[in-house]
Amino acid sequence: xxxxxxxxxxxxRKAGVSRSAVSRTFTPxxxxxxxxxxxxxxxxxxxxxxxxxLAQSLNGSGSNLIGVVGxxxxxxxxxxxxxxxxxxLLRKGMQCLLLNAADARQDIxxxxxxxxxxxxxxxxxxxxxxxxxxxxxxxxxxxxxILINRKTEGADTDLIMTDxxxxxxxxxxxxxxxxxxxxxxxxxxxxxxxxxRRAEEFRRYVGERGCDIVEWMxxxxxxxxxxxAGRALLKAGNIDGxxxxxxxxxxxxxxxxxxELGLRVPEDVSVVGxxxxxxxxxxxxxxxxxxxxxxxxxxxVLDAIEKDGPSLEVVNVPVELVSRxxxxxx
Amino acid sequence: xxxxxxxxxxxxRKAGVSRSAVSRTFTPxxxxxxxxxxxxxxxxxxxxxxxxxLAQSLNGSGSNLIGVVGxxxxxxxxxxxxxxxxxxLLRKGMQCLLLNAADARQDIxxxxxxxxxxxxxxxxxxxxxxxxxxxxxxxxxxxxxILINRKTEGADTDLIMTDxxxxxxxxxxxxxxxxxxxxxxxxxxxxxxxxxRRAEEFRRYVGERGCDIVEWMxxxxxxxxxxxAGRALLKAGNIDGxxxxxxxxxxxxxxxxxxELGLRVPEDVSVVGxxxxxxxxxxxxxxxxxxxxxxxxxxxVLDAIEKDGPSLEVVNVPVELVSRxxxxxx
DNA sequence: TTGAAAGCGCTAACAA
DNA sequence: TTGTTAGCGCTTTCAA
Numbered sequence: 001x002x003x004x005x006x007x008x009x010x011x012x013r014k015a016g017v018s019r020s021a022v023s024r025t026f027t028p029x030x031x032x033x034x035x036x037x038x039x040x041x042x043x044x045x046x047x048x049x050x051x052x053x054l055a056q057s058l059n060g061s062g063s064n065l066i067g068v069v070g071x072x073x074x075x076x077x078x079x080x081x082x083x084x085x086x087x088x089l090l091r092k093g094m095q096c097l098l099l100n101a102a103d104a105r106q107d108i109x110x111x112x113x114x115x116x117x118x119x120x121x122x123x124x125x126x127x128x129x130x131x132x133x134x135x136x137x138x139x140x141x142x143x144x145x146i147l148i149n150r151k152t153e154g155a156d157t158d159l160i161m162t163d164x165x166x167x168x169x170x171x172x173x174x175x176x177x178x179x180x181x182x183x184x185x186x187x188x189x190x191x192x193x194x195x196x197r198r199a200e201e202f203r204r205y206v207g208e209r210g211c212d213i214v215e216w217m218x219x220x221x222x223x224x225x226x227x228x229a230g231r232a233l234l235k236a237g238n239i240d241g242x243x244x245x246x247x248x249x250x251x252x253x254x255x256x257x258x259x260e261l262g263l264r265v266p267e268d269v270s271v272v273g274x275x276x277x278x279x280x281x282x283x284x285x286x287x288x289x290x291x292x293x294x295x296x297x298x299x300x301v302l303d304a305i306e307k308d309g310p311s312l313e314v315v316n317v318p319v320e321l322v323s324r325x326x327x328x329x330x
Numbered sequence: 331x332x333x334x335x336x337x338x339x340x341x342x343r344k345a346g347v348s349r350s351a352v353s354r355t356f357t358p359x360x361x362x363x364x365x366x367x368x369x370x371x372x373x374x375x376x377x378x379x380x381x382x383x384l385a386q387s388l389n390g391s392g393s394n395l396i397g398v399v400g401x402x403x404x405x406x407x408x409x410x411x412x413x414x415x416x417x418x419l420l421r422k423g424m425q426c427l428l429l430n431a432a433d434a435r436q437d438i439x440x441x442x443x444x445x446x447x448x449x450x451x452x453x454x455x456x457x458x459x460x461x462x463x464x465x466x467x468x469x470x471x472x473x474x475x476i477l478i479n480r481k482t483e484g485a486d487t488d489l490i491m492t493d494x495x496x497x498x499x500x501x502x503x504x505x506x507x508x509x510x511x512x513x514x515x516x517x518x519x520x521x522x523x524x525x526x527r528r529a530e531e532f533r534r535y536v537g538e539r540g541c542d543i544v545e546w547m548x549x550x551x552x553x554x555x556x557x558x559a560g561r562a563l564l565k566a567g568n569i570d571g572x573x574x575x576x577x578x579x580x581x582x583x584x585x586x587x588x589x590e591l592g593l594r595v596p597e598d599v600s601v602v603g604x605x606x607x608x609x610x611x612x613x614x615x616x617x618x619x620x621x622x623x624x625x626x627x628x629x630x631v632l633d634a635i636e637k638d639g640p641s642l643e644v645v646n647v648p649v650e651l652v653s654r655x656x657x658x659x660x
Numbered sequence: 661t662t663g664a665a666a667g668c669g670c671t672a673a674c675a676a
Numbered sequence: 677t678t679g680t681t682a683g684c685g686c687t688t689t690c691a692a
Contacts, residue, residue: 052669054385054670087432119384282553282581339685347662349663350688353687386686
């Protein structure tokens with residue numbers, strides 16, 4: 001005889017009440033008399049009863065699942081976002097269905113479709129870009145779609161975006177004021193909207209101020225790419241300032257400069273990063289960077305999920321210069 | 331008129347078949363004629379139908395959900411584990427319900443109870459220790475419980491554990507052979523079984539070889555703790571070798587030694603870490619450490635989930651010395 | 661191979 | 677406040 005899982009009917013029987021009474025006992029804000037409630041709780045405890053959320057969600061209310069699609073969860077920047085987001089979701093009584101794409105360029109459409117099958121209330125995309133058909137389907141199904149630092153135009157979704165433009169300008173300003181004139185900007189080959197925007201705006205800003213600028217835009221967004229960019233860009237020794245659109249890239253570049261090329265930072269070359277990942281504060285790097293408030297970002301995502309009505313909001317996450325030691329003092 | 335979600339009955343009607351036919355079409359290995367199948371698929375596509383997994387799981391088969399409980403997802407070590415695990419789950423057709431404890435010492439029992447409510451097939455614990463009552467309940471419900479580097483005795487669950495003992499010996503051997511005699515071991519104050527085991531075995535190993543040893547065991551498992559340990563331990567200048575039970579601690583200690591105390595590594599002091607997180611390979615640290623195979627670990631977890639029968643296996647994940655530049659050559 | 665019908669565990673509308 | 681009843685969307689016997 002298979003060990004049957006206990007259900008509300010078992011509890012009802014044991015407590016001598018109806019199934020509805022059981023249901024109400026476990027529904028916040030339903031009307032049950034204290035006595036019935038007590039009987040139910042006692043029976044439930046004795047039997048080891050737990051509400052079945054799958055069955056529960058089958059009714060009108062829907063599920064409290066939030067689909068989160070990501071990639072490269074071990075990159076510090078993504079990991080930090082996911083960490084805060086999953087804590088926040090839990091605190092608000094939602095659950096996080098995590099779908100991790102094996103690699104950043106994998107098509108995320110199948111993952112989102114899987115999320116549909118779970119009838120998730122909302123979908124948060126940390127990585128990759130959903131094709132338009134998917135965006136459309138989200139709207140049709142009334143599933144909130146929230147993109148973080150993704151996709152810029154024709155946005156029919158909630159968009160949470162770092163204020164890349166301001167960030168890039170701050171970076172440019174730092175370098176220009178430090179007296180740098182031969183500049184470089186380093187991005188990965190992923191060409192995400194965020195990276196492009198940062199690079200673009202930086203180029204514009206320093207270009208207007210009469211600086212020369214070269215650019216690197218290749219490889220995945222990793223430390224190793226930063227290393228390669230550093231080797232390639234700094235070997236000739238004529239670059240005196242670099243903006244890396246990501247801290248991870250900056251750290252690789254910094255190491256190439258110091259440990260392979262024997263350059264001094266900031267005396268020979270100044271470096272600015274972006275994101276303020278935890279490692280940027282470590283002594284060995286002490287990287288001057290543009291911080292975006294992860295808390296603010298997370299808050300914006302949670303707000304977007306909770307607000308009902310169609311998705312169509314664009315939130316700008318403010319940035320701030322964190323001045324450490326990789327930029328020369330004018 | 332509310333926009334109703336399409337269900338199998340709509341599809342059946344549109345295709346001119348029964349609901350069963352629709353169900354079968356979407357059930358791998360059910361018997362449907364090609365014609366019916368084609369009709370159903372066409373109708374489903376036209377209507378934008380997706381199976382409702384919640385309803386699906388309500389039947390005998392159960393869900394494919396795997397509960398993952400963690401904390402500190404942004405620490406490199408945990409992030410890496412979660413990354414590989416979530417990819418692996420997806421590849422095997424399972425979904426990852428992620429519950430992130432806000433902090434490492436939070437009681438994880440409520441999180442696991444929540445997972446029960448979703449009727450997950452298995453629960454993987456990356457952080458924290460489930461109380462015995464929970465372990466018992468898992469068994470009673472037939473939910474696999476898999477602990478990674480947690481809890482050592484009275485194990486009535488699947489245990490995936492790094493071979494800490496071998497690792498600690500390798501670390502000891504490195505330092506002793508490098509000629510270090512005044513040793514220190516650094517762990518956090520979290521006193522997890524893993525950290526205790528590493529510290530313990532190291533102490534034993536070097537003790538037997540006539541080395542002096544001091545120990546630090548305080549604070550959270552972070553870079554900053556490593557920094558503090560470094561300051562405290564190395565200031566006097568009489569320690570010539572340190573084993574940090576975690577790379578993160580080692581990196582903090584390394585930075586304190588080099589940047590605050592002006593010590594040379596490995597000339598003045600040798601350092602060995604544990605885990606081989608990605609950052610350990612970065613130039614600025616180039617840390618000699620004990621690597622555990624994350625792939626192996628992940629594989630073991632997936633195997634444990636898929637194998638049925640009661641949980642009771644102990645898997646030892648092998649370790650390996652990764653020799654870099656923070657230990658003196660004899 | 662197909663359809664009818666019962667049932668998975670729960671909630672919500674309705675009456676009492 | 678309580679119980680009864682009718683679904684929620686799906687799978688799965690059981691006959692045909």
